[in-house]
Amino acid sequence: MDLETLLLPFRFPFMQNAFLICLIVAVPTALLSCFLVMKGWALMGDAVSHAILPGIVLAYIFGIPLLIGAFVAGMVCALATGYLSGNSRVKQDTVMGVVFSGMFGLGIVLYVSIESNAHLDHILFGNMLGVGTADLVTSGAITIVVGGALVLKWKDLVLHSFDAAQAKASGLPVNLLHYGLLTALSLTIVATLSAAGLILAIGLLIAPGAIAFLLVRTFGKMLWVAVLVCMLAMLGGTYASFFLDSAPAPTIILILSAFFLLAFVRRLVLTRAASRRSVQAQMQAGV
Numbered sequence: 001m002d003l004e005t006l007l008l009p010f011r012f013p014f015m016q017n018a019f020l021i022c023l024i025v026a027v028p029t030a031l032l033s034c035f036l037v038m039k040g041w042a043l044m045g046d047a048v049s050h051a052i053l054p055g056i057v058l059a060y061i062f063g064i065p066l067l068i069g070a071f072v073a074g075m076v077c078a079l080a081t082g083y084l085s086g087n088s089r090v091k092q093d094t095v096m097g098v099v100f101s102g103m104f105g106l107g108i109v110l111y112v113s114i115e116s117n118a119h120l121d122h123i124l125f126g127n128m129l130g131v132g133t134a135d136l137v138t139s140g141a142i143t144i145v146v147g148g149a150l151v152l153k154w155k156d157l158v159l160h161s162f163d164a165a166q167a168k169a170s171g172l173p174v175n176l177l178h179y180g181l182l183t184a185l186s187l188t189i190v191a192t193l194s195a196a197g198l199i200l201a202i203g204l205l206i207a208p209g210a211i212a213f214l215l216v217r218t219f220g221k222m223l224w225v226a227v228l229v230c231m232l233a234m235l236g237g238t239y240a241s242f243f244l245d246s247a248p249a250p251t252i253i254l255i256l257s258a259f260f261l262l263a264f265v266r267r268l269v270l271t272r273a274a275s276r277r278s279v280q281a282q283m284q285a286g287v
Contacts, residue, residue, distance in 0.1 A: 009242040017131045018248060021195045022234035024139045025204070028146040028188045030230035033209030034222050035150070035181060039161040043093050044078065044182075045205040047100035049189050049198050051077035053107025056123060061114060067138060067190050074186030077103055082182075126197030128238065128248040135195075142191040146184045157181065158219055196249045204230065207256035214263040229259060 009015045036045050055073025059066045081099050085092040150157070160167040160177045168174045185205075192201045212226035237252030244251065 009239055014129050014131075015238070015242060017136065018128045018238050019235060020136055021128060021131045021139060022238055022252075023231060024136065024143050025192050025195050026208075026230040026234050027227055028143050028150070028184075028191060029201075029204040030208040030212075030226040031147060031150045031154075031223055032184060032188050033205050033207070033230075034212060034219070034226050035157055035161055035209075036185075036205060037209035037213055038158070038219070039181075041181075041185075042202075042206050043096050044081070045185060045189075046202045047081060047096040048074045048077050048182075048185055049201045049205070050100045051103035051107075052186075052189060052193075053123065053198060054103055054110055055107075057107055057110040057114070061110075067193070070190045070193060071186050073103065074189055075183065078182040078186065079179075082178075123193075124197050125200060125247065126193070126195050126249045128195045131195065139191040139195070142187050146187050146191070149180070149184060153177070153180075154219075154223065196252070200249045200253055203253040203256055204234075207253075207260055208233075211256070211260050211263045214260075214267045229256075233259060 010019075036042055052070040052073040055069035055071070055076075056066050057069075058073075059069025077099055081092065081096050084090070084099070085095045088095070156167070156172050157177060159170065160172065160174055160181075164174055164178075167177070188205065189198075189201050192204055196204055208226040208230040209222070211229050212222040216222050216225050233255040234252050237255045238248045240246075240255075241248040241251040
């Protein structure tokens with residue numbers, strides 16, 4: 001394959017926009033994934049990403065921007081989950097399953113009951129090759145807000161994620177941090193809507209943080225590694241999809257899954273090697 005063929009994807013405007021949205025979306029999703037992984041909120045990201053469908057459909061019906069409907073629905077799901085789990089005997093993961101499946105089902109019912117030019121496939125799986133200037137501007141604005149907030153408050157959020165009681169005793173505004181993280185989650189899903197869609201957004205919100213967690217030992221490094229891994233996977237997946245004639249978003253998720261498996265195998269090998277060295281050291285000390 002010659003150089004001209006390798007550079008072919010960069011000649012098309014729709015591919016240029018796709019690469020730009022990858023660079024924009026990778027930052028907030030990767031940063032947020034680190035906090036979701038450390039806090040154990042993987043299911044929360046899954047719930048919110050599915051639950052914004054009725055908000056999108058209702059926004060279409062009432063003629064308001066779809067992103068506003070998506071954000072409101074995401075916040076309703078997050079707040080409803082928190083209220084129900086805090087005021088019932090049912091565990092949070094069970095409540096999340098009920099809430100997000102109910103809202104997702106409502107969204108499907110609403111969607112099939114109206115006449116719409118919007119493709120359900122694009123809502124569910126994204127339409128990265130159809131990204132326009134408005135999508136780039138919206139995602140860029142959300143990235144600046146969410147990314148800036150996470151970078152500025154990452155130490156407070158880390159303490160809140162590990163030990164909320166200690167964070168409260170230290171004088172941190174735990175409620176503000178809690179709902180701020182939920183707001184960042186909803187906004188980030190809105191930012192990824194045009195690129196990855198509802199269903200595949202959860203992969204971008206979990207995999208980069210999980211991969212970085214397996215590769216490094218400090219949270220500061222985890223943030224940087226997650227962003228680099230997410231950018232590499234998104235750019236590589238979009239580039240590969242051009243030649244494979246596949247959809248970019250699923251290709252990106254497959255690459256992230258491959259990265260996770262490689263990171264897991266690497267950590268497994270290192271752990272076993274460390275165990276063997278520890279056993280040998282103990283045997284030599286016993287001798």
